[in-house]
Amino acid sequence: MLVAVVTVVAAVFTGIAAVSYLVGHAYPKAQLDMKRLPRSWMPMLGGILAAGSLGLLAGFVVPWVGTVAAAGLVLYFVLALVAHLRVGSRKLAGWAVFFGTAVATLVLHM
Template sequence: MFAAYVTINILAALFTGIAAVTYLINHAYPREQMEMKRLPISWMPRLGATLAVGSLGLLAGFLVPVLGTLASLGLVLYFIGAFIAHMRVGSRKLVGWAVFFATVVAALVVNLAYHGPW
């Protein structure tokens, strides 16, 4: 169980950390996604910061387990919001979203399984 806990949390932190950087450096792909979802470009730094904090929270969870659990829960909620944004504009391009969502849900599950609810 420990190996799964470490592997999934590091993988989720890596995925969300890379996504955070693309938002924070104003990369073309997240900009296109924002435009497609008809969201204000001014939200990009906030969304990037949210992903960065979630990524760091997953890593901090190795020292303070409740932080990892809360970070993974926050990231699950973040990606539920992303799904809603996709559905709002009728987008069916959900492969990227599904990879991120599955990863953060797995992180939440292993955090809860390894440490318990609190």
């Protein structure tokens, strides 16, 4: 039961983030600008998040897919941390929520 709840929460969080990137919402634009990354990356980053979210949900049918998706999201958020630190950003509360849910999902899937 706990695995299912954590997995769904992580899938919802990353799914919402994916949609915000894919529709060109102002928040991800500001994040990319702050990290000095090109806005042209928005669709790619949104696609990665969407794939991770869908992969987590697919893990209910094919468990190893959920594990791989969770591992991919952990890697994505580790790289997001690097992007934050590279520009001196210490505003990591949002990052910590996403990273924490991805790590919890990965641990529970192992």
